[in-house]
Amino acid sequence: MRRGRRAEARAPKRNVDYRRLRNPFPPMRLFSDDEVAALHDAALDVLERLGIKVLSPEACALFERGGATRRDDMVFIGREMVEAALASAPRRIELRAGARDRDLTLELGSLVFQPGAGAPHATDLVNGRRPGDLKSFRELVQITHHFDVLQMMPPLIEPQDVPTHTRHYATLEAQLELSDKFPFIFSRGTGQVEQSFELLRDFRGLSDEAFVKDVHAYTIINTNSPRQLDVPMSLGLIDFARFGQVSIVTPFTLMGAMAPITVGGALTLSHAEALAAITLTQLVNPGAPVCYGTFTSNVDMKSGAPAFGTPEHFRASVLAGQLARHIGLPWRSASGSAANLNDVQAANETQMGLWGCLMGGATVVIHAAGWLEGGLTVSYEKLVTDVEVLQMVAELCAAPDADLGIDALEEVQPGGHFFGAAHTMARYQTEFYDPLVADWSNFGTWTERGAVDATTRATGIWQGILSGPGFTGDGDRLEAFRAKAARMEAAGGALPEGG
Amino acid sequence: MRRGRRAEARAPKRNVDYRRLRNPFPPMRLFSDDEVAALHDAALDVLERLGIKVLSPEACALFERGGATRRDDMVFIGREMVEAALASAPRRIELRAGARDRDLTLELGSLVFQPGAGAPHATDLVNGRRPGDLKSFRELVQITHHFDVLQMMPPLIEPQDVPTHTRHYATLEAQLELSDKFPFIFSRGTGQVEQSFELLRDFRGLSDEAFVKDVHAYTIINTNSPRQLDVPMSLGLIDFARFGQVSIVTPFTLMGAMAPITVGGALTLSHAEALAAITLTQLVNPGAPVCYGTFTSNVDMKSGAPAFGTPEHFRASVLAGQLARHIGLPWRSASGSAANLNDVQAANETQMGLWGCLMGGATVVIHAAGWLEGGLTVSYEKLVTDVEVLQMVAELCAAPDADLGIDALEEVQPGGHFFGAAHTMARYQTEFYDPLVADWSNFGTWTERGAVDATTRATGIWQGILSGPGFTGDGDRLEAFRAKAARMEAAGGALPEGG
Numbered sequence: 001m002r003r004g005r006r007a008e009a010r011a012p013k014r015n016v017d018y019r020r021l022r023n024p025f026p027p028m029r030l031f032s033d034d035e036v037a038a039l040h041d042a043a044l045d046v047l048e049r050l051g052i053k054v055l056s057p058e059a060c061a062l063f064e065r066g067g068a069t070r071r072d073d074m075v076f077i078g079r080e081m082v083e084a085a086l087a088s089a090p091r092r093i094e095l096r097a098g099a100r101d102r103d104l105t106l107e108l109g110s111l112v113f114q115p116g117a118g119a120p121h122a123t124d125l126v127n128g129r130r131p132g133d134l135k136s137f138r139e140l141v142q143i144t145h146h147f148d149v150l151q152m153m154p155p156l157i158e159p160q161d162v163p164t165h166t167r168h169y170a171t172l173e174a175q176l177e178l179s180d181k182f183p184f185i186f187s188r189g190t191g192q193v194e195q196s197f198e199l200l201r202d203f204r205g206l207s208d209e210a211f212v213k214d215v216h217a218y219t220i221i222n223t224n225s226p227r228q229l230d231v232p233m234s235l236g237l238i239d240f241a242r243f244g245q246v247s248i249v250t251p252f253t254l255m256g257a258m259a260p261i262t263v264g265g266a267l268t269l270s271h272a273e274a275l276a277a278i279t280l281t282q283l284v285n286p287g288a289p290v291c292y293g294t295f296t297s298n299v300d301m302k303s304g305a306p307a308f309g310t311p312e313h314f315r316a317s318v319l320a321g322q323l324a325r326h327i328g329l330p331w332r333s334a335s336g337s338a339a340n341l342n343d344v345q346a347a348n349e350t351q352m353g354l355w356g357c358l359m360g361g362a363t364v365v366i367h368a369a370g371w372l373e374g375g376l377t378v379s380y381e382k383l384v385t386d387v388e389v390l391q392m393v394a395e396l397c398a399a400p401d402a403d404l405g406i407d408a409l410e411e412v413q414p415g416g417h418f419f420g421a422a423h424t425m426a427r428y429q430t431e432f433y434d435p436l437v438a439d440w441s442n443f444g445t446w447t448e449r450g451a452v453d454a455t456t457r458a459t460g461i462w463q464g465i466l467s468g469p470g471f472t473g474d475g476d477r478l479e480a481f482r483a484k485a486a487r488m489e490a491a492g493g494a495l496p497e498g499g
Numbered sequence: 500m501r502r503g504r505r506a507e508a509r510a511p512k513r514n515v516d517y518r519r520l521r522n523p524f525p526p527m528r529l530f531s532d533d534e535v536a537a538l539h540d541a542a543l544d545v546l547e548r549l550g551i552k553v554l555s556p557e558a559c560a561l562f563e564r565g566g567a568t569r570r571d572d573m574v575f576i577g578r579e580m581v582e583a584a585l586a587s588a589p590r591r592i593e594l595r596a597g598a599r600d601r602d603l604t605l606e607l608g609s610l611v612f613q614p615g616a617g618a619p620h621a622t623d624l625v626n627g628r629r630p631g632d633l634k635s636f637r638e639l640v641q642i643t644h645h646f647d648v649l650q651m652m653p654p655l656i657e658p659q660d661v662p663t664h665t666r667h668y669a670t671l672e673a674q675l676e677l678s679d680k681f682p683f684i685f686s687r688g689t690g691q692v693e694q695s696f697e698l699l700r701d702f703r704g705l706s707d708e709a710f711v712k713d714v715h716a717y718t719i720i721n722t723n724s725p726r727q728l729d730v731p732m733s734l735g736l737i738d739f740a741r742f743g744q745v746s747i748v749t750p751f752t753l754m755g756a757m758a759p760i761t762v763g764g765a766l767t768l769s770h771a772e773a774l775a776a777i778t779l780t781q782l783v784n785p786g787a788p789v790c791y792g793t794f795t796s797n798v799d800m801k802s803g804a805p806a807f808g809t810p811e812h813f814r815a816s817v818l819a820g821q822l823a824r825h826i827g828l829p830w831r832s833a834s835g836s837a838a839n840l841n842d843v844q845a846a847n848e849t850q851m852g853l854w855g856c857l858m859g860g861a862t863v864v865i866h867a868a869g870w871l872e873g874g875l876t877v878s879y880e881k882l883v884t885d886v887e888v889l890q891m892v893a894e895l896c897a898a899p900d901a902d903l904g905i906d907a908l909e910e911v912q913p914g915g916h917f918f919g920a921a922h923t924m925a926r927y928q929t930e931f932y933d934p935l936v937a938d939w940s941n942f943g944t945w946t947e948r949g950a951v952d953a954t955t956r957a958t959g960i961w962q963g964i965l966s967g968p969g970f971t972g973d974g975d976r977l978e979a980f981r982a983k984a985a986r987m988e989a990a991g992g993a994l995p996e997g998g
Contacts, residue, residue: 050909256930257917261904268908310931312930315899340942343952344846359524392813400762409545409764427761428755435809439839439844440806441802
């Protein structure tokens, strides 16, 4: 708690803006431009010749109406359809959050971080590892809200103590009550999505027309690789496109398991699936906001266990970034770790995965903080220690001071020091990044203070956040939200569809 | 130990070469080309106008004879002298190790890793933190030798149980006995350096003429920032240049302490000092091999504590890389961590520092494994866990497989999996990196196996290395080495000079 308070007390002095970042890292290339074009062409060929299985009759009908060939639930999508979709999908998507200084732009070149998402478990050093519940969900929303460098709110963990027909009320309420960051809505059928849009529309004080004019929420669409789009995912694409809200299309492909073992093969599959989903959104509503996404890593071929932050994962991100630039859409990537606790492996894998995304030119990096066990758990402590890395990256996004300090070099004599130089005194409070969790004290001091490691220090930081004032949304609107959700619940809520 | 053996038994299957790496990452730019040229010019101006204090009369005389102005021990070096030195210093340096497959090339574009160096302490989970001794030095040489991704042998820790007048025998003997990697010799006066060269010359079975023809050893030259070159460092530059051996010139400048607080100011100072040292080597022996180096990070301005792996350190590396490309010389950079144990902070800082070096286009990255407490300790476990990161980076240096797996995509039906596909079966043993210390088992299995973290698993790995057969140098030559060192010792050894 001491450190948490200290970090908060100091931060304003530097006045750094972690809310709107541009990626300063030169994009890396894994394949040549010709090879990238060939991969894109191979993906179009997969859609045209091998087809994709679409489990939603509504989506099948939309594809067919758009010109695709259909054989039962197999849909064969011509390349001209995909190209038309890529032409109508916007290159730049403005996201409207709860406050104007939380609004975001998704486009190639902008950079947004999200913590780990969708985990069935939560863990921390105080309460241990447990199935995700609403208390943990709400706490993780508060912790995520606290850090400006986490610019979007993801579905952190699954609150399994809330019945499935009312869970969407609880997760949206938590996001609107405890944060004004751009919120997430799960695609679990039209009923839940439409109710969520209605609740969000009212909370934002908008008419139906105003709601669909801007982008107020996002969902994540995972295909069922290989080459399959299930009912809730299809409906999500349709519903979000219909209401002008943004789908982030992310095939989750593990090389050697649900995707070919080579990075080129896995990306050919992932790219094809993403293009099919993007095409569906544009068939529903040409110009609907949609974000290209990939999440390709590998498995351990001896055990089948998923791995993250590996060289293969890194390469997949770099290649996916090339594909995103090829089609020109904003691109969501992912970091992550397969470690079972917040240890050195966890740190190394998450940062390695992050650099793959950064050097791939990612627009959104999800699972960039807190994600353990390949996504089965979100750790409060890891969220904090990963935020340190993200804040350091955010520092690198700012333009450097080009000053050469000649006056200081003239002032300080050989063998002297710069601590007291006028040049130093003018800058010492603002020049350097002030760490969140790092402890730079020497071994003696650190030992006297109890020899506490970074993970344990992180506990004090999230406890400090949860015991602080935090954010609270507008009380009247929250009351109206709860009243409406209660009426919806009384009317039966909305069960997930086709899961 | 199990994992250590397993890793060894599996590695050959993939036949990856970590011994000769080329940096595949696109270099980042912090300053514009014009700003870099202006910084270079400012550094030349510092040398010409403000001068550098040179504590060695021999070095002062060499500078003066080369055209510099001298006022007591202040030397003012004209830019034409520096430019002549940069013209004669080789762009490409071939290093001759104990075996041809350990030879290295230092030039911009090549990539070499070294573990932490020069620490007064060693630490591991079995024996705890202790002052560096010869046993620890020898063990760390063995562990360093084991990993191909650590291509050079650095002065890992200081063996303080060996008297200073014979320590150079013990450290060189350990390097030649336990490894055939390219060895390090400390610059602690002409006596020690000449004896070390003689011992190395004989061990390699070379004549005096043959020894000076190739590069058989290196030293690291740290200036005493700001603007000061002490006696042992001056003598080291002179002696290594005289014998055609390579000096790696590395001003160690902490922004806000011994360097200006801005990255541009610190690099102006560091660059000036490095240019002065490079100039001295070329005055002694035009064409002598010399490597440009920087190690610039920042301090905590509240405590004065040094910090590493910070955004400031990252930026300094990126800017230093631009300066290295400006002058065209191979460039040594450094990673590191200020953490007091091998925890998440340590991992995050070391990897963040590493990426700064990699994106700066570093030729040599020192302190890339095992370096704790800002260089006061080398940790056996951290050495192992950092090697995992370096091995992953080394994987990224290899050319990718451009295969698109079309046959696999045709073979596997929607919703199926690729585990049994012919395309997978042909590649499953060789496609992916096989981790050294990462444990990808699920939470249940990992818990059943004792819930061991990565640092603790690393203990088993280094223990496995130390209990394995290891490397042993030629017995006859070692015997001759020891006999000659004993004669030198009987004659009084060689005390460090001017330290």
